[in-house]
Amino acid sequence: MTIGESPFRQLFPDSERSLHLDHAGVSPISTRVADALRTFVSEAVDATARRYPYWELRAEQVREACARLAGAQARQVAFVKNTSEALSFVAGGLDWRSGDVVVTVDEEFPSNVYPWWDLERLGVETRMVSPRAVVAELGALEEALAGPVRLLAVSAVAYGTGDVRPLSELADLCRRHGVLLVVDAIQALGALRVDLGAEGLDCVAADGHKWMCAPEGAGFMAVSDQLLDQLRPTELGWKSVVEASRHYPYHFNVRSDAAKLEAGSLNLMAIHGLGAAVDLLLEAGAEAIESRLGALTDALAEGVRRRGGRLLGRREDDAGGARRSGILTFEPGVAAERLRQELWARDVVCKVRLGGLRLAPHHYHDERDVTAFFDRLDDAMGALT
Numbered sequence: 001m002t003i004g005e006s007p008f009r010q011l012f013p014d015s016e017r018s019l020h021l022d023h024a025g026v027s028p029i030s031t032r033v034a035d036a037l038r039t040f041v042s043e044a045v046d047a048t049a050r051r052y053p054y055w056e057l058r059a060e061q062v063r064e065a066c067a068r069l070a071g072a073q074a075r076q077v078a079f080v081k082n083t084s085e086a087l088s089f090v091a092g093g094l095d096w097r098s099g100d101v102v103v104t105v106d107e108e109f110p111s112n113v114y115p116w117w118d119l120e121r122l123g124v125e126t127r128m129v130s131p132r133a134v135v136a137e138l139g140a141l142e143e144a145l146a147g148p149v150r151l152l153a154v155s156a157v158a159y160g161t162g163d164v165r166p167l168s169e170l171a172d173l174c175r176r177h178g179v180l181l182v183v184d185a186i187q188a189l190g191a192l193r194v195d196l197g198a199e200g201l202d203c204v205a206a207d208g209h210k211w212m213c214a215p216e217g218a219g220f221m222a223v224s225d226q227l228l229d230q231l232r233p234t235e236l237g238w239k240s241v242v243e244a245s246r247h248y249p250y251h252f253n254v255r256s257d258a259a260k261l262e263a264g265s266l267n268l269m270a271i272h273g274l275g276a277a278v279d280l281l282l283e284a285g286a287e288a289i290e291s292r293l294g295a296l297t298d299a300l301a302e303g304v305r306r307r308g309g310r311l312l313g314r315r316e317d318d319a320g321g322a323r324r325s326g327i328l329t330f331e332p333g334v335a336a337e338r339l340r341q342e343l344w345a346r347d348v349v350c351k352v353r354l355g356g357l358r359l360a361p362h363h364y365h366d367e368r369d370v371t372a373f374f375d376r377l378d379d380a381m382g383a384l385t
Contacts, residue, residue, distance in 0.1 A: 098123025
């Protein structure tokens with residue numbers, strides 16, 4: 001398949017200087033995001049008092065855009081600093097009972113493990129299941145959901161291997177068992193279609209600095225009405241209540257929407273950057289982005305196989321029918337970290353995960369980048385052998 005030039009490539013000028021294959025780590029921002037940040041800073045210097053109402057209006061527009069990206073409603077969206085904060089809001093905001101159980105997955109990123117482990121102090125058990133249990137062995141997961149399980153916490157995409165979890169099927173299992181489904185979506189939002197409502201999820205959360213190509217420290221969470229009704233804010237402040245601008249006399253009437261989790265003043269500059277990034281993703285289209293990333297990682301996989309590399313995760317086991325993420329991880333046959341360093345010296349940015357080299361292109365890349373990667377990989381391998 002020919003992967004032609006993207007109409008959005010020019011918005012990422014770094015693509016002409018280096019080969020950034022680490023969107024599963026930290027991504028470059030687009031020129032549109034940079035423009036939004038510069039505009040905010042300029043207004044903050046010259047006209048803060050006059051522009052503040054418009055900044056707040058823009059924040060609500062960004063909230064609506066984030067809701068569209070995640071298949072949610074604006075009132076179900078709260079801004080957060082990062083995924084860890086969002087998952088901690090859920091872990092800390094539910095009324096747990098001693099004997100309750102949380103199920104999560106081995107080889108998850110720590111952000112989706114430590115908030116649940118902390119609940120041990122309340123008598124809550126965390127069960128770790130195999131990664132295959134949330135992809136290919138759902139019967140094993142169903143067994144794990146038996147008993148007093150309150151919540152299943154899972155990543156939409158495995159950060160190490162790129163395996164895509166079948167969220168709709170997991171949601172069906174959770175509904176049958178009366179279990180909440182909380183999704184770490186940081187490796188999915190901006191790369192794959194995610195739909196809180198249609199898929200029956202209770203929470204999706206992500207920082208913007210990976211596939212959304214937004215500034216680090218600006219993210220959001222979308223929460224189902226079922227979970228929202230059960231969730232109490234763990235941080236409280238002047239914005240936690242309705243009529244937040246009425247400061248005195250005090251009135252402790254806590255909001256009922258997801259914004260009840262936003263205790264105080266928002267990081268408006270970061271949110272303006274996030275908004276420009278999400279608007280670009282909506283313009284490009286989630287389905288088109290997912291299709292293009294599938295083609296890019298298939299092309300990378302083919303080149304890796306030709307060179308004798310071993311792919312990690314399910315991609316090696318299926319015949320091409322599985323849903324593709326933007327992540328491809330492979331064992332190169334040499335020390336992965338040493339190879340990463342050689343690639344770095346050749347202006348290729350990637351990471352080592354689970355003992356393999358992890359590649360994560362994005363929708364603005366094309367066939368030239370695949371060719372460039374293998375040219376530099378062959379050169380780097382030659383330097384190591």
